[in-house]
Amino acid sequence: MARWVRGWSIAAKLFALQLAVIIVLAVIAVALIWADARADVERDAAAKSMAIAQTIANDPFVIEGVRSDDPTAVLQPYAVDVMREAGVDFVTIMAPDRTRFTHPDPSQIGRQFLGNIDPALAGEAFSETYTGTLGPSVRSVVPIEDASGEVVALVAAGITVSNTQVALGARIATVIAAAAVMIALGALGAWLLSRYLRRVTWGRGAEEMSRMFAYYEGVLHSIGEGLVLQDDRNRVVLANDRAAELLGLRKPTGRDAAPAALETLGLAPSVADVLARTGAVVDEIVITPTHVLVVDRDVIVSRARPGDARARRVGTVTTLRDHTRLQELTGELATMTTLSDALRSQAHEFANRLHTIIALIELGRPDEAVELASNELALSQALADRLLSAVEEPVLLALLLGKAAQAGERGIRFDVDLPERLAATGIDPRETITIVGNLIDNALDAAAATPSPAVDVSIGMRDGRLVVAVADSGPGPVAGARVFDLGVTSKPDAAGGASHGRGIGLALVRQSVARLGGDLRVEGSRFEVTLPLPAAAASGAAPALPGAADA
The missing domain is CATH 3.30.450.20 (PAS domain)
Structure with missing residues (x-):
């Protein structure tokens, strides 16, 4: 049974509990009201029987009847008439020794009255509930006194308990009906509440x-x-x-x-x-x-x-x-792709120039072949030698070499301003790739749309902080500082409108700069990032000295 109830929904359990509580309360209320009503009915019965008994005790006819030679013959018809007219169940007139003169059952006349009469013999009227020959009854016993105050007889008038219950039933019917209405209303309210709970709990237990x-x-x-x-x-x-x-x-x-x-x-x-x-x-x-x-x-x-x-x-x-790590890996992959594309492009260019040099030698023009080879070697090695001698940060070095090759492939002048020596910064290489790589990529894209494309990169130290500045030949972002917001971009798409799915690079730059505790400023087409260095790197950093290399 308990397991069966345990499977009920919350709504069903609540409904059953509320209904049980309402029924119990209604039963208790009916019991209390019934007990109170019964007490009232018994009090009414006692008062009625007392009034009748006192009236009989004060009747001179009764006093004369008990002194007659045959009290029963005189008083029995009188008692029957009183019972019928007054609506009581018995009127018993008796001698002080309990011998009955009258009784509703003639066979009981002459026998002993059952019950307590001591207070009446002492001259005091009283009421009690007692089980006599007619069953349980509410009776009142009153002494009958002569002119001198002597108790010459007793009279008992009473109403049986069955009749009091009939009177009580008429009064309690209303209470029971009200309780039934209360149970019905309570059950309806409990049902409505359980219906709501069933809906919001989806019928779950x-x-x-x-x-x-x-x-x-x-x-x-x-x-x-x-x-x-x-x-x-x-x-x-x-x-x-x-x-x-x-x-x-x-x-x-x-x-x-x-x-x-x-x-x-x-x-x-x-x-x-x-x-x-x-x-x-x-x-x-x-x-x-x-x-x-x-x-x-x-x-x-x-x-x-x-x-x-x-x-x-x-x-x-x-x-x-x-997707933080994914974006970082994407940036690193883009840098590696740039280096790979630059190396592939240079390999293609070197193959073409090597074929030209070989052809010049075969044509018997070795001097021109030597001059062409020397010029190409000087142009290609100038930036690399400058970066290798100045930059001790391998990630930054590889990134600048790759971007320089990419700029050369796109026909963009790429200038790098470096101090004589740029010590290792100690900054997370992933942050370096995100900041420097995205700034240069945006600068290359902006410069490519101008008549004389050029990108200037300046990297140095200032007051123990790394300063990276990237400028291009473009007019600068129209959005100003808002260009660092996600989705804001000045790059056109193929249709000439705003680009979709872009505008994340500079937002990542701002995120990395904020994560490192640096500053970011934009003035026209010049972006400047200032980053604090870790303590060890800052102590070994050399002052910034101007130097330049071109590609």
């Missing part, structure tokens, strides 16, 4: 919901993606551990946390903007000071039944995927 909650809690806090749940007012109801890490929130500590408004969480503006929306979001990239996030957002609605058009917005579920 308490044990099932408890298990589901435990499973969901485990899943929410163990998955690798961030998960943010919001209510219909866009307040954050739940953020799992991964979401708290990605958004810089305090990790959840309990199940009773109240919903938090977005403005109280200190979220990055880009994230707060997405979470403040009311609609769905699909694969939107959001950059915070520490992460590159891909955001998906679904709207949760509640329907009374499948297909119900009256859907109500309950809230949203937002998933956050961390």
Whole structure:
């Protein structure tokens, strides 16, 4: 039975419990009212019997009758008439020694009266409930006194308990009817409440919901993606551990946390903007000071039944995927691709020039062949020698060589201004690739659209900080400082309009600079980044000295 009840839904259990409580309360109320009503009826019966008994005791006819030679012959008809007219069940007139003169049952006349008469013999009238020859009854016994005050007889008038119950039943019927109405109304209210609970709990039982909650809690806090749940007012109801890490929130500590408004969480503006929306979001990239996030957002609605058009917005579920490392690897891959393309291009060019030199030798013109080879060697080695002698950071060196080759291939003048010696910076190579690589890529793209394309790169030290400045021959971004916002770009697409799927490079630059605690400024077409160096690298850094190499 207990196992069967355990399988009930919360709504069914609540309905059964409420109905049982209402019935128990109604039964208790009826019992109390019935007991009170019975006491009232018995008091009324005692008062009525007392009044009749006193009236009989004060009647001179009765006093004369008990002194006559045959009291029964005189008083029995009188007693029967009183019982009939007054509506009592018995009137017994007796001698002080309990011998009955009258009784509803003639066979009981002359026998002893059953019950207590001592107070009456002492001259005191009283009432009691006693079981006599007619069964349980409420009776009053009053002494009959002569003119001198002597007790010459006793009179007992009473109403049987069965008759009091008949009177009580008439009064209690209303109470029972009211209790039935109360039970019906309570059952209706419990049914309506259980129907509502059945709808909002989908008919699930308490044990099932408890298990589901435990499973969901485990899943929410163990998955690798961030998960943010919001209510219909866009307040954050739940953020799992991964979401708290990605958004810089305090990790959840309990199940009773109240919903938090977005403005109280200190979220990055880009994230707060997405979470403040009311609609769905699909694969939107959001950059915070520490992460590159891909955001998906679904709207949760509640329907009374499948297909119900009256859907109500309950809230949203937002998933956050961390693509920071992916973007870093993409940047590194782009740099390696640039180097590979530059080497392949140079190999192609060197093959053409080698064929030309061989042809000059075969034509008997060795001097011209030597001159061509020497010139090409000097042009190709000038930048490489300059970078190799000045830059001790291998990642930065490879990056500059690759971008120089890429600029040469695109016909863009590429100038690098370096000090005599640029010691290793100690900065994370991935951050270096993100910052310098994206700045130069944007400069090359901007310069390529100008009549005299040129890109100037300046790298040096200033007050123990690394300063990287990249300028191009273009007019500079129209958006100014907003060019670092995600999705903002001045690069046209093939149709001449705004580019789609672009505008992330400079946003990543700003993120990396912020992560390293640096500064970023833009003036026209010149972008300048200032980065603090780790303590060890800063102590060994040499002052910036001007120097240049061209490609």
